[in-house]
Amino acid sequence: MSRIGKKPISLPEGVTATVNGQTITAKGPKGELQFVFTEQVNVKVEDGAVVVEPRDESKDARAKWGMTRSQINNIVQGVKTGFERRLEINGVGYRAAMQGSNLSLSLGFSHDVTYVPPKGITITCPKPTEIVVSGIDKQVVGQVAAEIRAYRGPEPYKGKGVKYAEETIFRKEGKKK
Structure with missing residues (x-):
């Protein structure tokens, strides 16, 4: 049952x-x-x-x-009530900004990444290192957050990249001399 x-x-x-x-x-x-x-x-x-x-x-x-x-x-x-997913950006020079309704991400590439949200999804950036994805469809909100995170997922040595706010990154120890 x-x-x-x-x-x-x-x-x-x-x-x-x-x-x-x-x-x-x-x-x-x-x-x-x-x-x-x-x-x-x-x-x-x-x-x-x-x-x-x-x-x-x-x-x-x-x-x-x-x-x-x-x-x-x-x-x-x-x-x-709707759903929302929060993302955090960690890293020197990594930031997010809204350009109209599109999200512009500086993630260490030679160019800025522009993400166009699907219909029914609202993206806001309260701080340059924080992204809030909100909407009424839980599946679409999660998918958009996963697509944004996939541009530069968090790496285990310094923790740089885009991660979910509630996510913990298991850190690895670097090379020893």
Whole structure:
């Protein structure tokens, strides 16, 4: 039995959810998101909560039960409050700046890297060494943060590069003389 799948998803104030065939749509103050779930689970909206159940006791249906519940919870949370991911830049001369809606990164290359965010994603730079990626879709926010981090991931000797704010870099000892 899925421990996550058993829990109903309560709909917060101002959020509505509708099920149409294999698609659930959530509308809230931040916008509207939808998720297409598999045929192996049933999704119902009842008493101000979304309930997810497997259609049968097959291993595949039980595996997708918890995943479907988590995805629906993410869209409900996204339309209510949204998601954000913070990145930090470490290194001499490494910095980020906004040029209109695009992100310009100086990461030690011979040229600045320009990142154009996808629709629905907001990038801000409160400090030259900090980047905040925010939006309503958790998957897209995480993907954008991963793409920015991939330009110059943190290296283990000096810790230079772009890292997530909550990430710890395991440092290696350099050569000994």
